[in-house]
Amino acid sequence: MAFCPRCGFELPSSGDCPVCGASARDDSASKNRPRRSERRPIRFPRILFPALIAIAAAAVVLLLLDPFKPKAPVVSTADVSPAGAPQASSGTPASPAPAASVAPADSTQLAAAPEPAASNQNTAAAGVTDSPWPKVLDTMPTTSKEAYIAWMQTHTDETAHFLELKWQRAQILVANKDITSPSLLRAFLYTPREYFVRTYNLKKAYDNTAIPIGYGQTISGPHMVANMTQSLDVQRGDRVLEIGTGSGYQSALLSELTDHVYTIEIVPQLYRETDAIYTKLSARYPEYNSILRKNADGYYGWAEHAPFQKIIVTAGIDHIPPDLLKQLAPDGVMVIPIGPPSGQTVLRIVKKPLAGGGFTFERSDIYHGTKVIFVPFTSTEGARHNVDTSGAGSGQ
Ligand code: SAH
Numbered sequence: 001m002a003f004c005p006r007c008g009f010e011l012p013s014s015g016d017c018p019v020c021g022a023s024a025r026d027d028s029a030s031k032n033r034p035r036r037s038e039r040r041p042i043r044f045p046r047i048l049f050p051a052l053i054a055i056a057a058a059a060v061v062l063l064l065l066d067p068f069k070p071k072a073p074v075v076s077t078a079d080v081s082p083a084g085a086p087q088a089s090s091g092t093p094a095s096p097a098p099a100a101s102v103a104p105a106d107s108t109q110l111a112a113a114p115e116p117a118a119s120n121q122n123t124a125a126a127g128v129t130d131s132p133w134p135k136v137l138d139t140m141p142t143t144s145k146e147a148y149i150a151w152m153q154t155h156t157d158e159t160a161h162f163l164e165l166k167w168q169r170a171q172i173l174v175a176n177k178d179i180t181s182p183s184l185l186r187a188f189l190y191t192p193r194e195y196f197v198r199t200y201n202l203k204k205a206y207d208n209t210a211i212p213i214g215y216g217q218t219i220s221g222p223h224m225v226a227n228m229t230q231s232l233d234v235q236r237g238d239r240v241l242e243i244g245t246g247s248g249y250q251s252a253l254l255s256e257l258t259d260h261v262y263t264i265e266i267v268p269q270l271y272r273e274t275d276a277i278y279t280k281l282s283a284r285y286p287e288y289n290s291i292l293r294k295n296a297d298g299y300y301g302w303a304e305h306a307p308f309q310k311i312i313v314t315a316g317i318d319h320i321p322p323d324l325l326k327q328l329a330p331d332g333v334m335v336i337p338i339g340p341p342s343g344q345t346v347l348r349i350v351k352k353p354l355a356g357g358g359f360t361f362e363r364s365d366i367y368h369g370t371k372v373i374f375v376p377f378t379s380t381e382g383a384r385h386n387v388d389t390s391g392a393g394s395g396q
Helices: 027-031 048-065 145-155 160-175 182-190 199-204 222-232 249-254 268-281 286-290 322-327
Strands: 211-214 217-219 239-243 260-265 291-295 308-313 328-338 345-353 359-365
Touching (some): 199 211, 211 268, 222 308, 268 286
Parallel strands (some): 308 328
Antiparallel strands (some): 328 345
């Protein structure tokens, strides 16, 4: 079985790579070949197993004692800052992000977070706090539009206009099988997309299209968000990492499915705007307090909070960031758009432990051959990550 020398996807018996288009005999592609250590299963010496069991036992004892449990929810307090300039068109691929640098910390690192903050990143996130389960949305009616709208008007402050649009969009998502689980349907019906779309594009909140949110970025269309989230199959209690916070909508949706959502945004201004939106909305949606967020380059994941049962990447890149594979838990699932800027394949990757040690990565294409164009996955210098050189900075 042969693998693409550039992106590592399994090659067909003949022809070019279906993911990134590289030829198996392409010398330039082979220069980008992942390092040997990234391609081989990870093996542990047998002598390590007793030590691992001892560490696991100690971790269980610590968890039972729960010494890090926060006393009360703590949130950041910034106001919503003005959105970026409107974009000329919507639904078309966004232009590359402007050069983004990691800004100095602009808001207070919040106390009492139960987990350590990133040591060398600009983290200005709310403390991770468990929101109450079962959630209020578990009682939402989903079979009658009238009952749904009446219920939502009792439990939220969304208007009948947007609730009607959201209901219609949900019917299409279900009919298209973009949503197949009741929990995702409720999460979609509950999450107020119109509060994450910037005001100049409010009318398009439930259109099936990506919408500009400033800084050359977009909020993904509802079908894409639903399909990628359904492919993740988030279970309550999963630790989910999103790379590319953008508008904040994707992680808001995830926070209705699990209490442990982590999201990273590289554009400092966008990060600050979205952080403020979460803070403002958290009075009505306390689950947004459990979205831990930071302004950083998501290429390196978030090692302090790994392993993650689920990872979702919402920007397009031509290879799988090695640190994200490392930080994926055994049996964990990653959904990531892989391919050249002209079009990406949205891969679902499952990290399967091997009987003798190490892992294998099962891959499938959630759109069965159809390419999609995402905004580019950039580095802090605004360039693209290169598989040859990026490893030098890993481990953040
Ligand atoms: N999930 C978002 C979609 C935003 S588009 C939503 O629901 O709105 C993808 C986002 O990825 C953009 O905001 C872009 O700035 C961000 N991005 C690009 N490269 C990144 C990187 N290396 N690390 C973190 N975020 C990145």
